[in-house]
Amino acid sequence: xxxxxxxxxxxxxxxxxxxxxxxxxxxxxxxxxxxxxxxxxxxxxxxxxxxxxxxxxxxxxxxxxxxxxxxxxxxxxxxxxxxxxxxxxxxxxxxxxxxxxxxxxxxxxxxxxxxxxxxxxxxxxxxxxxxxxxxxxxxxxxxxxxxxxxxxxxxxxxxxxxxxxxxxxxxxxxxxxxxxxxxxxxxxxxxxxxxxxxxxxxxxxxxxxxxxxxxxxxxxxxxxxxxxxxxxxxxxxxxxxxxxxxxxxxxxxxxxxxxxxxxxxxxxxxxxxxxxxxxxxxxxxxxxxxxxxxxxxxxxxxxxxxxxxxxxxxxxxxxxxxxxxxxxxxxxxxxxxxxxxxxxxxxxxxxxxxxxxxxxxxxxxxxxxxxxxxxxxxxxxxxxxxxxxxxxxxxxxxxxxxxxxxxxxxxxxxxxxxxxxxxxxxxxxxxxxxxxxxxxxxxxxxxxxxx
Ligand SMILES: Cc1cc2nc3c(=O)[nH]c(=O)nc-3n(C[C@H](O)[C@H](O)[C@H](O)COP(=O)(O)OP(=O)(O)OC[C@H]3O[C@@H](n4cnc5c(N)ncnc54)[C@H](O)[C@@H]3O)c2cc1C
Numbered sequence: 001x002x003x004x005x006x007x008x009x010x011x012x013x014x015x016x017x018x019x020x021x022x023x024x025x026x027x028x029x030x031x032x033x034x035x036x037x038x039x040x041x042x043x044x045x046x047x048x049x050x051x052x053x054x055x056x057x058x059x060x061x062x063x064x065x066x067x068x069x070x071x072x073x074x075x076x077x078x079x080x081x082x083x084x085x086x087x088x089x090x091x092x093x094x095x096x097x098x099x100x101x102x103x104x105x106x107x108x109x110x111x112x113x114x115x116x117x118x119x120x121x122x123x124x125x126x127x128x129x130x131x132x133x134x135x136x137x138x139x140x141x142x143x144x145x146x147x148x149x150x151x152x153x154x155x156x157x158x159x160x161x162x163x164x165x166x167x168x169x170x171x172x173x174x175x176x177x178x179x180x181x182x183x184x185x186x187x188x189x190x191x192x193x194x195x196x197x198x199x200x201x202x203x204x205x206x207x208x209x210x211x212x213x214x215x216x217x218x219x220x221x222x223x224x225x226x227x228x229x230x231x232x233x234x235x236x237x238x239x240x241x242x243x244x245x246x247x248x249x250x251x252x253x254x255x256x257x258x259x260x261x262x263x264x265x266x267x268x269x270x271x272x273x274x275x276x277x278x279x280x281x282x283x284x285x286x287x288x289x290x291x292x293x294x295x296x297x298x299x300x301x302x303x304x305x306x307x308x309x310x311x312x313x314x315x316x317x318x319x320x321x322x323x324x325x326x327x328x329x330x331x332x333x334x335x336x337x338x339x340x341x342x343x344x345x346x347x348x349x350x351x352x353x354x355x356x357x358x359x360x361x362x363x364x365x366x367x368x369x370x371x372x373x374x375x376x377x378x379x380x381x382x383x384x385x386x387x388x389x390x391x392x393x394x395x396x397x398x399x400x401x402x403x404x405x406x407x408x409x410x411x412x413x414x415x416x417x418x419x420x421x422x423x424x425x426x427x428x429x430x431x432x433x434x435x436x437x438x439x440x441x442x443x444x445x446x447x448x449x450x451x
Contacts, residue, residue, distance in 0.1 A: 021099050021118040026053040028095075029359055032113065032122035034103045034291070036063050036086050039323025039344035040128035041410070046352020048093040052359065055120060057113075059102035060150075061085055065409050067341065068418070069148050070191065073157035073281075074198040075434045076425060081417040083151050084410035103129075106293030108316055113291065124355055127294075127305065127313070127321045128348070131286035131339065134302075141186075143443050144264035145280035148191055157281060159440035164278055166436070169213060175276065181219045182277035184267050186259050187284030188225030189233070190376040193242055195281060196223040197379035200249035205429040221251045222275055224267075226258040226284070231384070233338065234374050238384035241393040245378035259284075264442060286339065288325045300327045304336060309366035311351055320355075322347040328367060337369050341408070346370065375401045380426065 023030075029052050033040045036058040047054045065082040072079050090096045101115035112121050133147030146157050161183075168180040183199055185192050203219040223230075223246065229239040230246075230253070246253055254269070259280075261268040267275045288303035298306045298314045304327035306314050311326060313319045323344035327336035337343040346369060354364045373387035375397065383398035385391070402422065409415050424430060 019118045021120050028053045029123040031124045032120055033126045035128035037130045038341045039348040042345045042348025043352050046349050048096055054096040056098045057101050057103055061100050063410055064151055069154045070195040070198050072154035074202050075158055075432055077421055078432055079151050081414050084414055103291045105291050125319045127290050127325055128323045129290045129325050131324045132289040134285035134287040141262045144262050145282045147282050156440055162434055162436050179265050179276040179278045183279040184222045184275055184277045185281045186224045188230035191283040193230055193376055196221055196246055196251045200251050201379045223251050224254045224257050228255050231376055235386045235391045237391045238386055241384050242378055245382045249379055290325055310364050311367055320351055322351055342372050377401045
């Protein structure tokens with residue numbers, strides 16, 4: 001197999017029948033990036049057209065815009081508006097190669113990684129694998145609830161919700177109907193707050209139109225948070241405004257409360273409360289996910305990988321970690337950087353420059369995070385914003401939230417689709433078609449029954 005030569009890469013493939021993933025031969029240093037999330041893609045953008053061979057590996061063939069997952073879950077957006085294929089992203093980047101593979105193990109002694117499709121050798125390895133849902137060891141919750149970490153989770157939530165609302169019209173059992181139409185969201189961070197706001201608006205504007213047989217009071221939305229405030233990483237003003245906005249939308253916010261058990265039909269809390277609900281959405285925690293092979297002594301709280309000030313994994317010369325997975329612990333930041341898109345993007349950009357400096361024997365500066373502030377929206381037309389000294393809430397904060405999110409979405413077509421959907425929904429409160437196109441079953445039922 002021959003390909004055109006570009007830059008100084010010899011693009012003659014080493015495609016032998018081995019267990020190696022087929023990649024073009026090169027004399028340039030090979031940078032292998034595991035994970036094309038915000039961090040991995042920012043790094044790709046820095047290294048494109050440079051004198052390195054970049055190999056991007058991801059278990060999906062698309063990048064996901066996680067901040068808008070809740071809008072897919074509540075049928076406000078279709079999934080292809082917030083996911084973007086890597087091959088489109090790297091179109092025209094002659095030194096960047098995407099391979100669809102899940103990385104399973106790192107073998108630092110031989111500078112090799114093992115994937116479910118074969119092995120890849122590296123000169124520099126960058127782990128940008130992000131996080132997965134953390135159920136904190138509660139098996140009953142993990143089995144019966146739904147997390148919201150990727151696009152499949154969002155579609156599961158959407159199907160669970162629409163199926164349960166349909167089933168509620170079928171059943172004559174009042175208790176069963178309550179369970180089918182009650183929604184419990186666990187976790188009062190941005191994901192939980194935004195999901196609760198969107199569901200509350202669904203209940204207010206869509207339910208009466210689509211399900212005229214129900215009173216709007218039929219759908220109860222609970223938001224459970226273990227500490228005494230919502231959005232605890234934002235200002236007091238943002239927390240209290242968010243609480244007010246949600247309560248105005250009839251969301252029942254339970255603070256200082258935590259879930260202790262969930263059997264798929266009844267939520268039990270630590271204080272002994274019970275809530276009948278067949279819909280439980282878990283946004284209360286995440287933990288790092290990464291392949292085997294990193295020495296356990298470098299793994300810290302939240303299953304994150306400890307790095308030095310240059311984002312190099314401690315104990316290794318050519319392995320780096322960026323984004324949610326990285327814990328750069330300092331006196332100033334004893335818990336590492338916040339697990340948000342801005343930190344991931346800044347780390348990806350920084351590491352791109354840093355790796356080029358390393359290759360060219362130039363000194364590298366430590367990573368410095370510039371906090372650009374935080375935004376969260378509560379339904380349509382209301383949001384809270386903390387931008388340095390400026391803390392505000394309401395319509396203007398929502399406009400800012402909309403513009404920031406729209407500009408951050410990958411791909412012009414996706415931006416157009418999201419913008420169009422938002423404009424339609426702004427004036428009509430209408431969302432996209434609410435179709436049940438597959439039969440969703442919770443994990444516990446899939447394990448016990450045949451599809
Ligand atoms: C519901 C939700 C809402 C959020 N809202 C906001 C918000 O409003 N603002 C904000 O700043 N942040 C928000 N965040 C957080 C933000 O999305 C994360 O901080 C950011 O995605 C981290 O980027 P990352 O590149 O480290 O990881 P990710 O974006 O999670 O990307 C990791 C990538 O690695 C791939 N991967 C993982 N393991 C492997 C493997 N073994 N082999 C191959 N590929 C692998 C995955 O497929 C994925 O593509 C939200 C997160 C969620 C879940």
